[in-house]
Amino acid sequence: MNRKVLLVGLLLVVPLLGLLLANLGRDPRRVDSPMIGKPAPPFSLKPVAGGETVSLDALRGKTVVLNFWATWCAPCFEEHGELQRAARSLGPEVRFFGVVYEDEEERVRTFLKQQGSAYPSLLDDGGKIAIAYGVYGVPETYFISPQGVITSKYAQPLDEATIRRAVREAQAGTAGGAS
């Protein structure tokens, strides 16, 4: 055995591997949203299914989950069921809304008719609200405390457990008197 070769080899290899391992799981695209801890931008939008305009101001006192989605987005489809289950089980104190992102009203209507929904989806004409929230792509979900402050943002498809946890955090925003 050539000890010199082994030593030099390991000296090169081990630090490199350590470095790569230490950085594994880091997301170079992660940018913490500047919106977190700030008051949620107000909106007042019409539901796809018709009916009363929904405005954030009127929802003060309730925890709000705002999910930006589109029919063309496959991950949105994945999380659709999870969101429905969470919305049904979390009760009336937590209000869920979909916000349609860059999509055609007709397609959204058909999608909702086929898949069903436990909560209304809102039409964001011209994407103004998406811009106000800093939506980069879909799906993105914002959790808003009863005081109207954004407590967290997720830019990935969610599962029910994550939704529940984020809702608890948003509600805890009350307990801590964060606003």
Added chain:
Amino acid sequence: MIPGLGRALILLSLLLGTVGAMLAFATARRPSPASWAWTKRLAFAFSGGLVAANLLMVYALLAHDFSVGYVAQVGSRSLPVWVTVVSLWSSLEGSILFWGAILGVYVSVATWANRNRHPEYMPWAIGVWLACGAFFSFLLAGPAQPFATVQFPPADGPGPNPLLQNHILMAAHPPFLYLGFVGMTIPFGLASAALLAGRLGGAFLRPLRTWLLLPWIFQTLAIVLGGWWAYEVLGWGGYWAWDPVENASFLPWLTATAALHSAILTERKGILKGWTVTLVLATFLLTILGTFMTRSGVFNSVHSFTQSPIGPTILAFLTAALLWSVGLLAFRIDKLAPEGRIEDGKSREAMFLVNNLLLVLFTFTVLLGTVFPLLVEAVRGVQMSVGRPYFDRMAVPLGAALLFLMGVGPALPWGRATGAQVQKALLPPLLGAVVAAGLGLVLGVRNSWTALTLAFGGYTAQVTLGELWLPISQRLKRGTALAAALAEVTMGAGRRRFGSYVVHTGAMLVIVAIAVSSTMGISKEVSLKPGDQAQLGPYTLTFLKSENLTEPHRTAVVARIEVSRDGQQVAVMGPRMNQYERQREPVGTPDVKSFLFHDLYLSVMNISPDGQSLGLLALVNPMVGWIWGATGLMALGGLLTLVPQRRTAAAEAVR
């Protein structure tokens, strides 16, 4: 149906690869004709499985079968057929699938080419190839599954990343890159085999060199096609940015280039055996490191695939491959004893050593710059990037030194040289250096590095062209006609030598063109309204109007710009801004007009919705086109040296 069949093919390949690798190693330890025959059969069958899985995926893409996970992810009904086909490698899972197919083809061809040769090495090599193959099949079977079943298939998919739909070069760059990257598995297996067998004889150097050279040619083309694509698509006017993933493709190229040179010394003198195999192993390891960089989400880059779960799996493979290589070298390198030594520091051999030293130094420099940000973030917790200045500061002197060495090395004799011989060899090319540098100064070169590069280029040009001309002139003196002499030189006995000087000519031109294009260009950012004019060097640019175009998968605003020189219209150019269906940000496509010595490059920075206000980036880029052409020359030279010498020996015998 398709998802199930695809998964079955992948599982089959995993099985065949694993069993084949084990059988191959067993055959290497206890050779028997039956197990050797079965080893080869399993290698072919493994390849067949992966190739079939790829064809199935292409079919699913073309048929818009959105029940296949990968198709639902990257397919779209509104795409042109070529985009649909290239979306095979546009996203993570498909790109690994494609990797598998290329590996399969390489393994089959390399096995077939050596089916009756090198029995003491080949089972080891096939074992290593199939072990790598089994790993990629495993990736496809689990962490990066392209054939997942979609329970509720969507009616249509989003299509691939628009940047990848923007230019036909996208159909060329990735396949070449894979042919380069994946191909390095073959010399890795051969070098491992040499270490395992405990010898590296002259005969086995031939396949080692051939199978290193072939992916090297692809890699050379791939790197430059990538630069060309960036130049034609990204719209910032450059072709290289020292992006981590560009570096990832460059690193194995550097070590492979070093290995090709040290293999010549091993072949001619029987020296540097351990060093040559080390470089070959390093080349493969760097391709896997590069793959990790693109697919782990650790590095951010235009190339990186989005957050993916395969990072840990690839890191595990990289770890295994690194430990395998270090262990193999530590335990076996002493078996590869040298058969000679370098006799003189003024010889060509010594220059090969300097060349290797420079290339390895270059590799470490780039590697360090690439992983340094990770180190800083791990230690200090702050995000940073090593910018262009670091890389440029290091790469410019190294590139210039390599260019000079390409002149000095071939000028010096093999073996020993007296002082007088050295003077006679090295002094005359100074004329070329002076002429080239003088010409540069007259044409306006003021940057001292560019002037130095031109001088070194002139020096090397004189040596290289002399070496190219030598065999031709000898034949002309013997009375052979020029065409016949050329044919003999490029097809006959001296082809390998001739080809390598063709490669050097290309490399020399590439380095000079990089130096000139990066220091001698002019650029301007202007805002224009219809009818406005701007002056850029000798050109007058007039913004005529904007046009809206609708294509099946995108809409575009094209800015029509008239280009005139000395009052004469030269061209009407149309840089554009594309808006893809289902993508939020518009993507610009520059327009490039190439002349012999420079390109005129126009890129839309922004354009108002009514088309009345245009932000335009305009550049004159000297000699950029020469980079593409000269790389073609390098590839051509590589091909000339690639064709086996055996046939040449036969031709000699006939003569």
